[in-house]
Amino acid sequence: MSDICNYEKTAMLELSSPEREALEERFDIIKNGFSALDAYDTNEAEPLVTVLAVRNVIREDIPEKIIQREELLKNAPEQTDGYFRVPATID
Numbered sequence: 001m002s003d004i005c006n007y008e009k010t011a012m013l014e015l016s017s018p019e020r021e022a023l024e025e026r027f028d029i030i031k032n033g034f035s036a037l038d039a040y041d042t043n044e045a046e047p048l049v050t051v052l053a054v055r056n057v058i059r060e061d062i063p064e065k066i067i068q069r070e071e072l073l074k075n076a077p078e079q080t081d082g083y084f085r086v087p088a089t090i091d
Helices: 002-010 017-039 069-073
Strands: none
Touching: 002 017
16 A cells, blocks of 8 residues: 555545555556566566667768858848847747
8 A cells, every 4th residue: 555655645646545445456456467577587688679670760971062151041031140030039
């Protein structure tokens, strides 16, 4: 029951005794389900991030043409000192 009380405090809940008992029964079922995994030796198992065969799909870092500031700003509705001028977002 102490686990349930700790969870209750952490979640800032106020549970009745019947609710606590019902949750304790459910948590016991979950804990027992995980304890079944203790029967397996996992010492030699490698940790997995995913079960899918994925590889790095990030593109290579290839330099590209750099656009000059004047070209970037030529269609800007407003600009100041070579920067875009936008409406203030905070007062």
